[in-house]
Structure formats: structure tokens, C-alpha cells
Amino acid sequence: MPTEVILPKVDMDMATGQISRWFAEEGARVKKGDVLFEIETDKAAMEIDAPASGVLRDVTGKEGVDIPVGAPVAWIYADDESYAPISPIEGEMSARPTEGVASGGTSQSSTALEPSPVEPTPPDRPLAGHPPLEGEGKTRATPLARRLAREAGLNLSGLTGSGPYGRVVKADVEAAISSPLEGEVSAKRTEGVASEGTAFAPSPVEPTPPDRPSAGHPPLKGEGDVLRLFEQGSYDLVPHDNMRKTIARRLVEAKSTIPHFYLTLDCELDALLALRTQINAAAPMKKTDKGDAPTYKLSVNDMVIKAMAMALKAVPDANASWTESAMVKHKHADVGVAVSIPGGLITPIIRHADEKTLSTISNEMKDLASRARSRKLKPEEYQGGTTAVSNLGMFGIKDFAAVINPPHATILAVGAGEERAVVKNGEIKIATVMSVTLSTDHRAVDGALGAELLVAFKRLIENPMGMLV
């Protein structure tokens, strides 16, 4: 019987091999021990010797083709053995039936031969396109607090965490369960301000990279480093409350993750002030405990809110929120208004401000601001929004740049209205001028788009009748 020449296993974990080169061709006379062919492995080329002496026949192992370990690649016929060429129908790999060869070896090696049908996903790539977690998932809470809340049917997002970094701990959940003041949730339900993730609660579209380090935690070591700079007794230490911590965290996050871009413009207020006087004078009176009072009294800020909302409707591309996978284009203009309260600030929102009348906006704003000061806002009254307005004009601040409050893409910083000399048609005149600075999230609102928005705003402020129609 002729001697079979197989593709031998020459390396650990080798299931297939390639013949890189034959040193003998069909019909050649070979001697046992002669180099027949060379196998290419991951590591090196291995020379394979002839297992017998004779004539090389049926060289079926092609160069450069993957061949299973153990498969015959040729036959060596001894001188006294007769040879009949194989019929082509029998295929090119294995002509002679050989026990144990056709299987290509163990099941393990045959599995290894199968090409993987799908490209493997790099394991550490975050799953793109998944909606971020809502509600409870956003809240910093211990595993125990989560489990207790889950068992009690409580929504953690309504709770104020008393633990470090505003973390909701077991005691907070237990307190909430034992004093059910407002029905389903809690004695410790947040009042206007600020448990983790509530005061500036992100909209559902904000992406939540799960492993992002929570920015804004002053590293514990830093405390000592700061205090070391001051003499003992020269200061009081006032521990942060949750609102302070939340403000700190949110602002660091906003300022370090959002590429801010600033645009400043001056607006003349004279027409607006005149219209405001007119409108306020026309306000119907209503009876109250303290005597008759007008049913509304517009402030300049109310008109700024309305103008900003209408500007966003006029430049809808700027009414947006950035997310990693998509631009969120809002259909309504919801304007947050920064309200300073003792110990911090909060931003209640005038929803659909573009559709509301100035008097409605004005009255809503008064209500929101007063409840904000007594920390009575509901989360839905300060969460979300599509832009914000921050006005420091009452302090005489001329111009400043505000920090964007995500998920917003813009915030308008409003300075004081003051009489300034302006040059018009070559003449110096006096006008009441207010400087405004628009901060934009450059990922969502480019410079030109921001400018377009600001110009639309200025046009409404300077032509205030447009806000009445």
C-alpha cells in the first residue's frame, strides 16, 4: 500500500496549516527523510520530511490553502506498487479513503475551522443608541436603599439623600416610608431643591455614560490641602447642603463637558419700556385682601422670556439639545429662568413660552419664583426646558456670560438696561441699552446659528409689538 503524506500538526492548537512550498513535484522520486514541503505556522516555517521512499503521486495539497491537520496531501508509491491516477470526480483534496482522516481530527479542531460568522464586538464598547436610564437609575443610592425602595414601591428620584454626595441611604428610605405625607412618596420629598439629579434633572435624552466619574466631587484630600492654607480659627466650616453640592456638581459637569461659545449684542429698550408702561397701565383691576390690584404687572424680564421663546421658534435649529447619537430638536420653546434663592439658585421653567401671552408669563413667573424661594417647586416645574434666561440687571451688572444648564443648548445672560450714548446716522443720541450675552453649546448651536438666534431676539426686543401678535 502506498504511504500517505499528511499535513501534520506541528504546533500547539493548530487545526489547519498551509503548505508554503513543495520541494518535490508530482512524479518525483523521493527518499525517506528528504524535505517534501514547508508548512507556514504562526511562528515559523517548518520543513516536513518524506515519510517513505518512492515516487510522489497525487499531490493534492495546494500551496497557500488552509488544509486540516491530518488530511492527506500526497502519496508515496514504493517501486513495487502500481499506480493509477485518481479520477477527477473524487475531488481534489482526498482521493484515497483513509481511516480517521476525513473528519479532520477531533471535534475541537473542526470547530476551530469554522469561520466566525459575526465579527466579534469589542467587549468594552458602550452600547450605542440605548436610551439612558430614567428615574431611579439616575439617583445616587446605596444598593440597600434601592432594594428597600423597590420593595416599598417608592421612586428613589423623589428622595433627598442624606449620605455623602447626596447618596440616598437606608435611613432616607425608611424615613420616607414611615412618614407618608404626600401619598405615594415621601416625607423627604424634595421641596424645590435638590437632591442629586433633581434640581437640574436632566431630560430623558441626556446620555448617561455609566462609568463617568461624577465630576464635581472635591477630592477628600483636597479639603485638607485647602484648609492648610489658612490659620486655624480664621474661618468657620459650613458643611454643604444638598443644593450646594448639586449646584457644584452640575456646574462642573456643564462647564467641563460643554464647549461654551459666547455672543454679545446690545439691544435698545426704549420701545419695549414704552410698550410695557402702556400695557401695565391697561391692566384690569381685581379685588384682593389688600385692596384692588392690577391683574398683571409685566417686568422687562417677562418680555425677555417671551422674546427668547419667540426667537427660538423663529430659528428652530437653535431650539435643540445635544446627545451623543442625535440632535434633539424641540417643538416647543420652554424657557428656564434662573431664580436666586437663599443658599443657591433654581431654574423654574415657563413651558411653551412662545405660545403664552405676556400676562400669563408674568403671572406664572411670579408664582414660580415665590414658590422657589420657599422651596415648594415640584420637580416637573424645574426639570427639562429648552433654554434659560439669567438676569442680573437688577444689580447693575452690565454684561456677563452664563453657564449652560444641560440639557439646554443655550442660555441668555441679561445685563442692566441703562442709558448709554449711541451713535445713529453719525449723531450721538441717548438710548436705554441692554447688553445680552448668549452662551451656546457649540456641539448643538454653531456661531452663525447662535448669531441668528440673538439677532431674532434683538429684533423682538427692539420691535416689541411683534410679541403681542
Added chain:
Amino acid sequence: MAGASKAVADSRANLPFVYRQYSAEQLKQVLYKMYLIRRFEEGAEESYMRGLIHGTMHLSIGQEASAMGICMPLGEDDQITSTHRGHGHCIAKGAEVKRMFAEFFGKTTGYCKGRGGSMHIADVAKGNLGANGIVGGGIPIAVGAALSSKMMKTGKVVVSFFGDGANNEGAFHEALNIAAVWKLPVIFVCENNGYGMSTSTARSTAVKNIADRAAAYSMPGVIVNGNIFSEVAEASYKAVERARAGEGPTLIESKTYRHRGHSKSDRNRYRTKEEIEDWMSNRDPITLFENELREFGFIDDKGIEAIRSEVAQEIADGIEFAKASPSPDVSETGNYVYTEQA
């Protein structure tokens, strides 16, 4: 083993050691086993190349006389520690090839139930405490086994096989020193096949002969031609006698050659084809032994042919046994890590 009768012994007075010491039957059995080792390794190599055996293996083809010669004077109770090139030691110490094949195929009927493979082949019942994947790893263990023998007064002798590569390991030196200081019944057998993987002893070892190291530990250092069965067996016989007499250890250097590469991924770049060819054609231990047996009239061609075909049958049966044996269940991966406690 029982020696040859006195009359026979007299007629062999001028023959080499083994022909004086052992019966014709015993010597034929030696030839049988040398063939068994050779064919076992060839069968394993063939199975490996067909992908039936996993991992790698280190073949001792060419070193059969060394394994057989050292084990010749050992009794069944005596013990050995072996090396990654240990198939020959295992067979020489009495293992069955079918259970060795089963181990190589990773089957539950293998000596290690499929957990050890070629590199950790063992047969504890026959005194093989295990091949070792760590160069020099078995040497201190053999000394420990010899300490057990001495403390328990069992009279056992322990042989530690290792290669030339191990003679530069710290374990070799520490173990030889302890064995010498405590006069333990242990024999250190260095099978010097010339290369530690690819590095020749000339390039790796400061002494010319590894047996020279024995002087540092005040024990006899004996050099034998590892391809001549009688020479190896004679040296082993003397060392065993010395050990049993409580005189302490011996270092035997058995100079031999492996026909195959270090392992299955060796390209033989560090030695020439001529060198290999010379050892295979002119110094093959089986051929040498066969010639002597024939020359001294212990066997004829027919007898040799009978041994060869008997061996071929045992090998074929062994492979069949291994193929037919069950593989361990994956659920049993955690077995044998610790002793199962009732």
C-alpha cells in the same frame, strides 16, 4: 529480578554485564520493551500529527536504552520521578501503553484521567511518581521520597530522571546536596542528550561532564554510554546496591541522543541533518542491543520479528482502547484539586 543460573553464568563469563546478570527471557523482555517505547512514541507522534492528540509532546526516541537500563535493577516498589521526556521511563517502570495512550487522548481511562497528558504521565501503582513539566522539578521530590524510604525503613530506592538542562537549575544542586548530607537512597540520572531545547551542553554548562558535578556533593559520578543497554544497566545496578546499603546517592550521566526535536514545534535549526543521521544509523540503541543479543545467541531474526509484530499488536490495541474510551465530563473540571472529603 532473578539472575541467570550458575552454569549459564559461567558460559557467559566474558560477556558484558547484563548478559551475565539476566536470563535470556529477561533480556528478550528488555528488547520487547525497548520496541514498545519506540513504537509507542511513533504511534503517539502519528496520532498527534493527525490531530488526535492535543498540546505538545516530547519524544525520547533514541533514548530507550537509557530508560530501560536504569530501570532494569529496580523492583516494583522502587520509585522514580520523571521528566517531560518521560514516556520511556513510564513504560520501563511497568506502565501499560493502552492507559498511556488513553491519557494522551485525554480520556478517563488514562493514568491521570485526562488531567495530565504527556507531560505529567505517571503510574503511581508501579512506582512512577510522575513526569514533571518543570525542568528539575522532580529532583527534590525524589529526595523527599527517599527520605520517606529512610524514615519508614521501606528499603525503597528512588531514581530521579532529568535531562542535561536540569543540571544548571538550583533545584538540582540543592537536592543533590541534601541527599548527600542525609545519605538518602536516591539515584540521580542525568540523561544527557546534548541539548537543552536548542542550547548544547557545551554552551550551557561549565563542566565538561555533568557527572563531574558529583564531586561537589561527595557522591560517585558515573558516565555511561546511554545508548548501550548493558552499560547503563550495570551503572544503575551498582548505584542501587549502594543506595540500598545506606551509602547514599549516586549521580549517573547517561550520554544519549534524541532523534526527534525538543518538542513537536522544533525545527532542528541547531543541529545538522548529518549529526541526526549519524546517531540514527550508527548508534541507535535498539539496533545496538538487537545486534548484541543476536551475536551472543540470545535471539534470532525470527525471534526479533516475533517481538516486533507482538509490539505492533499491543500498540494498535492500545490506540483502539484510547479511541474507544470516554472523555471526562466538563462538569468534572473541578475534580482532584483537593482531596474529596467524605
Added chain:
Amino acid sequence: MDAMVRELSYAQAIQEAMAIAMEMDERVFLMGEDIGVYGGAFQVTGDLVERFGTERVIDTPISELGGAGVAVGAALTGMRPIFEFQFSDFVTLAMEQIVNQAAKMRFMLGGEVSVPVVMRFPAGSGTGAAAQHSQSLEAWLGHVPGLKVIQPATPYDAKGMLLAAVADPDPVMIFEHKLLYKMKGPVPEGYYTVPIGKADIRREGRDLTIVATSIMVQKALDAAATLEAEGIDVEVVDLRTIRPMDKQTVIDSVKKTSRLMCVYEAVKTLGIGAEVSAMIAESEAFDYLDAPIVRLGGAETPIPYNPELEKATVPQVPDIITAARDLVKGVR
């Protein structure tokens, strides 16, 4: 524990255990450097050589790899050696025989053999012996399947666990903190064992579980006493065995207290604390955690010589108190 209870030092307890083991079983013998007439570097073997002779209390050459290998070989072939390393740091010289041989032999040979060797390692800092004679390397060996690794923290456990180790069919590595050798405590006379693989609750408490090993058990108990005055009720779990670890005792304790701190002398990173923390995070106890897990371990440096530096390198009682207070009061 009805037997008469006296006080023994930790070292005396070990010596007594070895004597009992040798009296009960002639296969048991001792090997090590200078354990004979010298009595061992820490006088743990003491005068045992006088009672049992040089044949069973064997001085080895200074030859850790060879000695450990001989012990492994003797255990493999029917003896019950107890091998003393002079310092646990020297395990580095014998890792081959412990990790590749002793730990794997039973497995590699498909259950055909076992290796009932006991190795004792004087470990830890606090003696001014500096970087090469003060380490706590138990986690190295704890990483190796096939070995059992224990750290008795009291004289009672030192004796009972050593006797359990001698009776165990597998290799048992005993890490003995050098500063514990002089610690006194009640030790019953006669033979008893303390099971390998079982943790012990040294002190029950409601507010915080401290899982400690070896000398840190006593430090944790001292800290607990101080914290009790502040109204913080600490439970101290003495792990005792690091492989195989008694997970359930730790899980049950954390479920009760909702807070976990691990205290150990070895370098903090990649150590027992990491293992215990991860084990809890993976277990049902995760949903009971009401605060982050805290680890107190050795500094990421070699052990220094200067005594003040040396102390600062490993957790001390005030460190445990501060960390526990912060954890319970919610500062961390």
C-alpha cells in the same frame, strides 16, 4: 472546651500542637532551618528536638527550594512533614515546589496521589526586620488552587488549626504573624482541631462588619471597643482561612450590618480585601450594602526599617477607628 484551660502564648500553642501531632502519628516530622538545637528563629520548635530527636526534628541546609521539595516528596510518599520557613519572605525561593508541584500534583495525576504537607510561614512586619523579612505574602499562595492557606489569629486557633492542617490530606500553608507569637490566650490541653475553611465571628455588632485577618483581628477588636463608646457597634469577622474562603459567614454578616470594611496587613492592592469586596459585590449581600466597601491594607511600598515608618505602613488601631467612624457616619 471542657478540658482544663490555661494560657499559652501563640508560639507555645504551635509547639504544643506539633508535639501532639508527632506523638499521635509517627509519620509526622519537622523540617526547617535551625529548628533543632537552636529552637527555630522564633523559638517555635523550642526544645522539641530533645523530645523527638534529630531524626524527627530535622535541620535542613539553608536550601528553601530543596527543602520544600523534599517535604513535598516525603508527603507524596506517605510521610506528614511540617516544614518551617524561617521567614515567610523566603517562600519566594521555594515557589516552584509549592505552586507547580505541591498544589498541582493531585490534579495532574488525576487524583491518584495527595500531598499532605504543612508549611509554616512566620510573616508580617513590626519587628524592624525591614523589607526582606517583613512581608505578608499569603495572597500569593491564596491565588493557587490546590493549596489551603490559613492565618490563625489566636493561640487557640494556632493550635487547633495546625492540628487540622496535619490531619488534612492536602497541602496547607500557615501564615503566622511574628508579633502574635508572644500573644497569650486560653489554649485547652490535649488534641482538638479548628476547622480549615471556617471564619469566626469574634465580636457581634449591628453597624459595620470588619473582616480582618491575622494580627488585624486583634486590632479590629481594639478599635471596636473604642467605637462602642461612640455608639458604633462593630462586628469583627476573623477570616482565619483565605483559601478556601468561608464566604457565607461574611455574606451573612454584611447582610446584617449593611457595611463592610476589610482590614489586612498585606499590600492593599490585589489582595484579600479585593477578593472579599468582590465576593460581596457578587453575592446576595450586595443588595444589603448601605455604604461603599472600604479596604484598609498595607501601603504600596516595601516595609521600611525606621519604626515610625514601619508602623505607618500597615493599618493601626486609630486608622481602623477613623475609617469605621467615617463609614458609619456617612462621610465616605
